[in-house]
């Protein structure tokens with residue numbers, strides 16, 4: 388345990404000491420050579436994933452177990468509050484370091500990467516961006532430490548891509564708000580200790596008719612519903628959250644009444660960088676496995692990597708992964724510099740998630756029959772990768788966002 392705390396401390400110290408980072412910030416231009424911080428974070432997270440995730444990930448996957456204890460350990464390491472400033476107990480790192488950490492987790496297990504991303508960029512990200520000082524002090528330290536797991540509820544059973552039609556409603560009653568309705572497909576819908584919930588406070592289809600509330604698990608009238616039985620990402624809990632006359636104090640409103648939808652769109656701009664990173668990590672994991680296997684597996688008296696049909700697949704995978712990484716780092720770099728990233732995060736999310744599915748599919752093909760079994764990791768990459776084209780806005784919705792931006 389002590390090692391993890393020390394590692395986090397070291398990371399934070401390095402950030403302030405790193406001349407590379409300072410020079411880079413001064414230059415205000417893109418430089419995608421990994422910084423010393425990124426290299427160290429990559430190694431630390433890789434070691435953690437090999438020790439605490441890889442040995443049990445198939446067991447969690449089979450049983451759909453959400454391994455809360457791993458997230459507590461990740462909290463000790465600083466991975467549950469990567470972007471949260473140190474005054475609120477976080478690691479105080481930037482988006483490039485965040486991308487690095489998610490990639491390294493997802494390279495081993497997409498489920499843990501997805502939960503880490505939802506906790507960091509959706510729940511923590513929303514409170515960090517739109518919470519007032521009291522709210523940040525109240526919730527962020529526990530979330531950053533991994534003592535509390537965070538959830539973020541926008542989607543409902545009938546409103547996914549078209550979130551503005553949400554039915555979950557909050558009505559003012561005295562000093563409180565009373566929440567009724569349900570949110571579906573919520574990462575940590577059962578295990579989340581606290582959730583940011585978007586609910587209607589105005590007219591249907593009014594973009595200023597939605598407000599963000601922080602709801603703690605113990606609040607009367609807040610309960611968990613059905614847990615989804617999923618194709619992939621099975622160790623990342625996805626479940627319904629139900630609100631029945633759930634009374635929420637005014638001080639749990641994030642930002643202004645009616646600003647929730649606009650806030651959510653901004654949160655998703657950052658969130659899409661995490662899904663791009665998740666996709667990238669899965670694609671890299673699939674490529675690592677395929678490279679290794681293709682050099683070991685022999686057919687017709689030689690390694691299958693000698694066949695052009697296989698080596699060209701590997702070349703395509705590597706090229707697309709490199710391009711996806713550049714798009715992801717571009718979005719992260721802009722986000723670090725406080726620029727609007729709507730288009731760039733959609734580029735990254737759209738491209739990286741499609742690349743992830745293609746890379747995982749080709750990896751299964753390169754493994755042949757073995758790829759179709761649970762003895763090798765590629766079938767899991769194949770199942771997990773598909774989520775990346777769906778969660779936090781499907782590929783079609785990313786194209787819609789990109790088209791809207793370029794047609795302005």
Ligand SMILES: Cc1cc2nc3c(=O)[nH]c(=O)nc-3n(C[C@H](O)[C@H](O)[C@H](O)COP(=O)(O)OP(=O)(O)OC[C@H]3O[C@@H](n4cnc5c(N)ncnc54)[C@H](O)[C@@H]3O)c2cc1C
Nearest residue numbers: 539540541542547548572573574625777778779780781783
């Ligand atoms: C594992 C998992 C975890 C999730 N975690 C969360 C979470 O933590 N919080 C949360 O709020 N949500 C979460 N979601 C929900 C997720 O964001 C939605 O599933 C996603 O936004 C898509 O919505 P939908 O499933 O309702 O699909 P729909 O919106 O019904 O879309 C169905 C199909 O129609 C297409 N489509 C829809 N509209 C258009 C259009 N205008 N043009 C072209 N095509 C269109 C879509 O691209 C898709 O192919 C999660 C989902 C999954 C699977």
